[in-house]
Amino acid sequence: xxxxxxxxxxxxxxxxxxxxxxxxxxxxxxxxxxxxxxxxxxxxxxxxxxxxxxxxxxxxxxxxxxxxxxxxxxxxxxxxxxxxxxxxxxxxxxxxxxxxxxxxxxxxxxxxxxxxxxxxxxxxxxxxxxxxxxxxxxxxxxxxxxxxxxxxxxxxxxxxxxxxxxxxxxxxxxxxxxxx
Ligand SMILES: Cc1cc2nc3c(=O)[nH]c(=O)nc-3n(C[C@H](O)[C@H](O)[C@H](O)COP(=O)(O)O)c2cc1C
Numbered sequence: 001x002x003x004x005x006x007x008x009x010x011x012x013x014x015x016x017x018x019x020x021x022x023x024x025x026x027x028x029x030x031x032x033x034x035x036x037x038x039x040x041x042x043x044x045x046x047x048x049x050x051x052x053x054x055x056x057x058x059x060x061x062x063x064x065x066x067x068x069x070x071x072x073x074x075x076x077x078x079x080x081x082x083x084x085x086x087x088x089x090x091x092x093x094x095x096x097x098x099x100x101x102x103x104x105x106x107x108x109x110x111x112x113x114x115x116x117x118x119x120x121x122x123x124x125x126x127x128x129x130x131x132x133x134x135x136x137x138x139x140x141x142x143x144x145x146x147x148x149x150x151x152x153x154x155x156x157x158x159x160x161x162x163x164x165x166x167x168x169x170x171x172x173x174x175x176x177x178x179x180x
Pocket of ligand 1: 009010011012013014015016056058059060061062097099100103106107108109
């Protein structure tokens with residue numbers, strides 16, 4: 001089993017694309033394949049001490065899933081399967097995709113929801129990211145003036161994605177015992 005589990009939800013494939021680009025930077029011993037959360041069991045998910053998790057925000061600030069018109073299940077359906085688990089001793093880093101121009105009042109809210117979910121079950125959240133360079137009105141993914149994880153916007157700032165991902169991975173590397 002790889003050291004770090006890499007899981008994502010995605011509707012139109014952008015979050016999948018970013019997850020796969022993260023996996024490409026690491027060997028199989030270090031990082032699992034990028035796997036859609038609708039393909040993992042709660043048991044397998046719970047085996048990882050280190051997790052990198054990605055989500056888009058859909059609807060009006062919601063997690064992806066059947067109620068936001070995704071074609072298949074996603075985080076909305078997966079979280080209830082792991083809601084009874086204790087994540088104490090585990091380290092979680094989040095990345096979120098959203099559209100700060102189209103949805104400025106709910107930018108990346110789903111990342112905020114994932115953060116609350118895992119933090120309230122004992123996980124250590126790492127990878128907080130500055131809000132400089134983004135323009136939006138409000139986001140539940142901002143806590144104490146920073147995003148709770150990596151903030152991406154492939155709808156409006158796709159050219160910044162690679163650079164942001166690389167800087168963020170370098171930032172979280174020590175927390176995951178990685179050398180980059
Ligand atoms: C119907 C719909 C609702 C959306 N709602 C939000 C939202 O509330 N907040 C936000 O930041 N982005 C929102 N977005 C933008 C998506 O999060 C963004 O396009 C994302 O990159 C999609 O990722 P995916 O291709 O992995 O599904 C919405 C997009 C759609 C199509």
